[in-house]
Amino acid sequence: MSDEPLLRVSNLTKYYGSRLGCADVSFELWPGEVLAIVGESGSGKTTLLNTLSANLEPTSGEALYRMRMGEWRNIYELSEAERRFLTRTDWGFVHQNPADGLRMTVSAGANVGERLMAVGDRHYGRIRDTALDWLGRVEIAADRIDDQPRSFSGGMRQRLQIARNLVTGPRLIFMDEPTGGLDVSVQARLLDLLRQLVGELGLSAIVVTHDLAVARLLSHRMMVMKDGHVIEAGLTDRVLDDPREPYTQLLVSSILQV
Amino acid sequence: MTALSVRNLAKTFTMHLRGGISLPVVENVTFDINPGECVVLGGPSGAGKSSILKMVYGNYGVDGGAVLIAHDGAQVDLASADPRTVLTLRRDAIGYVSQFLRTVPRVSALDVAAEPLVVRGIDKAEAQGRAGEMLSRLNLPERLWGLPPATFSGGEQQRVNIARGFITHHPVLLLDEPTASLDAANRAVVVDMIAQKKRCGVAMLGIFHDEDVRSAVADRIVDVTGFAPRVAA
Numbered sequence: 001m002s003d004e005p006l007l008r009v010s011n012l013t014k015y016y017g018s019r020l021g022c023a024d025v026s027f028e029l030w031p032g033e034v035l036a037i038v039g040e041s042g043s044g045k046t047t048l049l050n051t052l053s054a055n056l057e058p059t060s061g062e063a064l065y066r067m068r069m070g071e072w073r074n075i076y077e078l079s080e081a082e083r084r085f086l087t088r089t090d091w092g093f094v095h096q097n098p099a100d101g102l103r104m105t106v107s108a109g110a111n112v113g114e115r116l117m118a119v120g121d122r123h124y125g126r127i128r129d130t131a132l133d134w135l136g137r138v139e140i141a142a143d144r145i146d147d148q149p150r151s152f153s154g155g156m157r158q159r160l161q162i163a164r165n166l167v168t169g170p171r172l173i174f175m176d177e178p179t180g181g182l183d184v185s186v187q188a189r190l191l192d193l194l195r196q197l198v199g200e201l202g203l204s205a206i207v208v209t210h211d212l213a214v215a216r217l218l219s220h221r222m223m224v225m226k227d228g229h230v231i232e233a234g235l236t237d238r239v240l241d242d243p244r245e246p247y248t249q250l251l252v253s254s255i256l257q258v
Numbered sequence: 259m260t261a262l263s264v265r266n267l268a269k270t271f272t273m274h275l276r277g278g279i280s281l282p283v284v285e286n287v288t289f290d291i292n293p294g295e296c297v298v299l300g301g302p303s304g305a306g307k308s309s310i311l312k313m314v315y316g317n318y319g320v321d322g323g324a325v326l327i328a329h330d331g332a333q334v335d336l337a338s339a340d341p342r343t344v345l346t347l348r349r350d351a352i353g354y355v356s357q358f359l360r361t362v363p364r365v366s367a368l369d370v371a372a373e374p375l376v377v378r379g380i381d382k383a384e385a386q387g388r389a390g391e392m393l394s395r396l397n398l399p400e401r402l403w404g405l406p407p408a409t410f411s412g413g414e415q416q417r418v419n420i421a422r423g424f425i426t427h428h429p430v431l432l433l434d435e436p437t438a439s440l441d442a443a444n445r446a447v448v449v450d451m452i453a454q455k456k457r458c459g460v461a462m463l464g465i466f467h468d469e470d471v472r473s474a475v476a477d478r479i480v481d482v483t484g485f486a487p488r489v490a491a
Contacts (some may be wrong), residue, residue, distance in 0.1 A: 028344055033342070191363065192363055192364040199377065220341065225345050233436075236318075238341075241312065241318060242271075242312075249273070249274050250274075250275060250276055
């Protein structure tokens with residue numbers, strides 16, 4: 001493990017006009033660490049994710065990111081070009097709905113290759129080989145490379161979105177309900193794949209989910225949000241096995257057993 | 259230096275969904291374990307044995323006290339450590355064999371058992387080789403190795419879990435009824451594996467309801483009823 005965090009977030013607050021999105025969130029994320037943000041709809045977890053991933057400007061607070069060269073930068077003070085470079089290479093964002101993260105009318109291969117071209121790769125044969133390799137890693141058959149994701153099932157689309165995000169070797173990946181709209185059997189396959197890839201690549205990840213089983217399986221640490229505030233945080237199995245706050249106890253006790 | 263030193267641990271559960279009642283579980287839990295020693299927690303069900311084990315591993319928070327674990331020549335307090343330090347201690351210093359296997363969809367029994375080695379950077383083929391040795395020793399038929407354990411019987415799942423827990427060389431190992439659903443032959447294998455860990459200097463803290471296993475492995479019994487909270491007058 002590295003002895004420096006990757007991300008340092010302090011007092012991050014986001015208001016939409018007078019309505020609170022999230023308030024006063026502080027944490028550090030370390031290389032190789034997966035952090036889950038859980039809470040019910042409207043608790044502010046997606047606002048927090050969108051603010052952390054620089055899709056939204058915070059009302060106050062800062063998020064310092066350790067760039068590849070080692071220098072610390074406040075992500076809200078980057079120039080537009082720098083921010084675009086970060087979001088296209090060093091970061092990934094996996095949306096709940098794959099259509100939000102894919103281009104539905106270009107081929108699967110081009111969806112993966114596009115991120116490589118964005119970082120300057122121009123060699124067609126190499127891009128196609130890399131795309132093929134990534135399709136294989138997310139278990140999409142090679143003969144689907146020229147098909148558009150419109151013709152893919154939901155689970156395949158989600159796996160394609162993951163390949164598209166990971167192809168540039170990002171160090172940090174944001175995920176918004178990555179298994180949200182999928183059947184349970186498809187979910188299981190995706191979870192296993194994510195768990196494996198995150199482990200192999202040593203990625204850091206921030207995963208928003210309302211599914212505590214997903215949090216248990218994927219994350220090392222978790223934050224529980226309610227009404228825009230982080231009400232409980234800690235090691236994932238500590239929070240789930242010994243929840244302290246009334247709301248966390250309610251969440252944990254509401255899980256259906258099978 | 260003791261391998262594990264538990265000092266004045268206290269735990270009370272506050273049940274917010276039951277009107278905020280508090281359930282005191284234990285207090286003043288204090289004992290030491292030396293390298294190569296197996297200490298068994300004794301006492302009836304509900305006395306707090308599992309809670310103590312979970313506090314020592316960090317699954318339960320504590321209301322007071324310390325869990326000192328020898329790590330890198332120092333004693334680190336797991337009970338007050340930040341999550342990252344707890345994860346480092348779990349990787350390098352303290353292992354846990356839970357009572358039930360938490361299965362992961364699609365991952366084979368062999369890979370479940372090999373995983374603790376793989377995350378420590380050991381080559382996958384070598385890790386699988388050693389996992390295979392553990393599973394054979396525990397008499398898990400080889401035809402099951404490639405299957406995910408979700409559909410295995412309780413005893414088969416427990417053997418995968420034991421293989422996974424014993425495959426690493428953690429200096430401290432926690433055992434939560436590892437023999438509960440095993441037959442006599444496999445219980446004997448586990449007793450043997452515990453004896454081997456002792457010879458390697460591993461300090462163990464366990465819960466064993468089976469009388470025979472307990473007397474075969476325990477160097478000392480710590481009676482948990484001695485840590486019962488005093489009822490406020």
